[in-house]
Amino acid sequence: xxxxxxxxxxxxxxxxxxxxxxxxxxxxxxxxxxxxxxxxxxxxxxxxxxxxxxxxxxxxxxxxxxxxxxxxxxxxxxxxxxxxxxxxxxxxxxxxxxxxxxxxxxxxxxxxxxxxxxxxxxxxxxxxxxxxxxxxxxxxxxxxxxxxxxxxxxxxxxxxxxxxxxxxxxxxxxxxxxxxxxxxxxxxxxxxxxxxxxxxxxxxxxxxxxxxxxxxxxxxxxxxxxxxxxxxxxxxxxxxxxxxxxxxxxxxxxxxxxxxxxxxxxxxxxxxxxxxxxxxxxxxxxxxxxxxxxxxxxxxxxxxxxxxxxxxxxxxx
Amino acid sequence: xxxxxxxxxxxxxxxxxxxxxxxxxxxxxxxxxxxxxxxxxxxxxxxxxxxxxxxxxxxxxxxxxxxxxxxxxxxxxxxxxxxxxxxxxxxxxxxxxxxxxxxxxxxxxxxxxxxxxxxxxxxxxxxxxxxxxxxxxxxxxxxxxxxxxxxxxxxxxxxxxxxxxxxxxxxxxxxxxxxxxxxxxxxxxxxxxxxxxxxxxxxxxxxxxxxxxxxxxxxxxxxxxxxxxxxxxxxxxxxxxx
Numbered sequence: 363x364x365x366x367x368x369x370x371x372x373x374x375x376x377x378x379x380x381x382x383x384x385x386x387x388x389x390x391x392x393x394x395x396x397x398x399x400x401x402x403x404x405x406x407x408x409x410x411x412x413x414x415x416x417x418x419x420x421x422x423x424x425x426x427x428x429x430x431x432x433x434x435x436x437x438x439x440x441x442x443x444x445x446x447x448x449x450x451x452x453x454x455x456x457x458x459x460x461x462x463x464x465x466x467x468x469x470x471x472x473x474x475x476x477x478x479x480x481x482x483x484x485x486x487x488x489x490x491x492x493x494x495x496x497x498x499x500x501x502x503x504x505x506x507x508x509x510x511x512x513x514x515x516x517x518x519x520x521x522x523x524x525x526x527x528x529x530x531x532x533x534x535x536x537x538x539x540x541x542x543x544x545x546x547x548x549x550x551x552x553x554x555x556x557x558x559x560x561x562x563x564x565x566x567x568x569x570x571x572x573x574x575x576x577x578x579x580x581x582x583x584x585x586x587x588x589x590x591x592x593x594x595x596x597x598x599x600x601x602x603x604x605x606x607x608x609x610x611x612x613x614x615x616x617x618x619x620x621x622x623x624x625x626x627x628x629x630x631x632x633x634x635x636x637x638x639x640x641x642x643x644x645x646x647x648x649x650x651x652x653x654x655x656x657x658x659x660x661x662x663x664x665x666x667x668x669x670x671x672x673x674x675x676x677x678x679x
Numbered sequence: 680x681x682x683x684x685x686x687x688x689x690x691x692x693x694x695x696x697x698x699x700x701x702x703x704x705x706x707x708x709x710x711x712x713x714x715x716x717x718x719x720x721x722x723x724x725x726x727x728x729x730x731x732x733x734x735x736x737x738x739x740x741x742x743x744x745x746x747x748x749x750x751x752x753x754x755x756x757x758x759x760x761x762x763x764x765x766x767x768x769x770x771x772x773x774x775x776x777x778x779x780x781x782x783x784x785x786x787x788x789x790x791x792x793x794x795x796x797x798x799x800x801x802x803x804x805x806x807x808x809x810x811x812x813x814x815x816x817x818x819x820x821x822x823x824x825x826x827x828x829x830x831x832x833x834x835x836x837x838x839x840x841x842x843x844x845x846x847x848x849x850x851x852x853x854x855x856x857x858x859x860x861x862x863x864x865x866x867x868x869x870x871x872x873x874x875x876x877x878x879x880x881x882x883x884x885x886x887x888x889x890x891x892x893x894x895x896x897x898x899x900x901x902x903x904x905x906x907x908x909x910x911x912x913x914x915x916x917x918x919x920x921x
Binding site: 550556 | 750776
């Protein structure tokens with residue numbers, strides 16, 4: 363009896379192990395992709411993966427140090443623009459322009475993080491909310507170079523636009539990135555982040571330079587958000603100011619909230635839920651907003667820790 | 680050689696003087712009591728020493744180094760740490776993780792950190808609770824955890840802010856030997872405390888503050904009989920009961 367209970371417990375712990383969940387997702391997707399001819403579902407799965415990385419990157423800031431960034435679209439869209447424009451206007455090879463795009467996210471993170479993360483209070487939220495709007499204004503001001511309202515096309519796509527190859531490349535990059543983030547959050551660095559989230563005053567009393575850790579974490583988050591933007595733009599083959607809009611900043615927050623904040627796996631689940639809802643309801647945008655609101659209210663009411671919290675609770679019982 | 684030398688330190692909050700020209704020295708390995716009525720500036724002085732507040736004027740010298748402009752974490756690395764009057768555990772973290780956070784201010788190997796944490800858990804009397812989330816602990820255990828968290832940073836000077844506040848007699852009796860043991864290991868200690876019966880068992884010298892000023896300093900048994908101290912802090916009842 364005791365052995366059985368112990369075995370059950372181990373099995374349940376195994377089922378909610380984040381590494382197992384993430385790898386299971388990846389394996390199922392690879393199998394599906396290998397056998398399917400349904401390119402529509404494949405395309406949605408690909409977008410799910412990109413948004414999963416975007417949401418996980420937001421979770422690093424929102425879930426692990428408790429700082430609410432309302433402008434993660436800046437990393438997503440900003441890195442996408444840098445990569446696309448370098449490739450389009452200067453002919454820089456795809457891989458180099460993508461790396462440049464991701465590196466530009468570090469600069470964005472420093473611009474936003476250095477002045478705001480030293481302070482306590484809502485400064486990061488306010489500054490991150492405003493900055494993408496400034497970038498959109500700049501894009502409108504220079505339509506020839508930056509594409510203006512319509513954005514830009516004509517730059518190189520990943521794998522020359524072959525969807526299946528694109529799918530495998532993006533899945534591999536996202537999988538490695540998410541596993542790296544998971545490793546990071548389970549390391550001593552992750553413990554420091556959690557301590558800062560719990561009580562930054564006490565974390566400082568423990569001898570930690572909390573500003574340094576907040577900025578490093580913000581840069582890491584920016585890098586992965588930028589990476590997701592770069593993958594998206596070279597899959598889509600077009601870049602537009604909508605990538606920098608507020609809705610794109612709210613999206614990872616919603617995904618994280620639905621999936622479970624501060625969990626890494628939660629935002630991935632949330633991204634699947636929301637991306638599939640988005641695609642199925644693409645012709646009814648008003649209904650989509652109502653559905654998101656209802657989901658958010660239900661989650662907050664019945665499982666504030668999101669789907670992941672609900673799963674953990676279920677498997678513990 | 681004094682480990683801590685506070686010279687003429689003042690702190691004003693928008694014209695209100697919380698600490699007023701206080702000077703104080705603490706010898707290496709000494710344990711000092713800091714008492715006074717509520718609002719007398721004890722915790723403010725702790726905040727000034729630990730760097731949570733910037734001083735308005737004066738200097739703080741720690742081990743012959745002027746640390747007045749140092750930030751909190753820099754002072755911790757130099758060897759000053761503190762506990763809080765209202766305990767501040769990292770609630771969702773386990774006892775083990777709470778202590779580990781303190782160890783991470785220094786670069787040490789994980790194996791050494793693990794040994795250090797387990798030894799601290801044992802020395803403060805929290806053995807068997809290492810995997811318990813700190814939010815589930817009673818106040819007595821949280822006070823011990825607070826001490827363990829501070830010790831994890833290897834302090835040379837430990838500031839204990841009301842370590843006995845809110846505890847039962849039995850719990851106080853457990854913490855007194857713990858504080859003595861820490862002091863015997865060579866850590867200088869300043870204790871802010873209102874539970875005088877416990878304080879007399881711990882310290883030989885005491886400083887009394889009132890309205891941000893030092894009104895008495897000396898051996899505890901002598902200071903506690905001074906009229907100014909009785910009038911400002913202890914009250915006639917204390918003397919009569921004694």
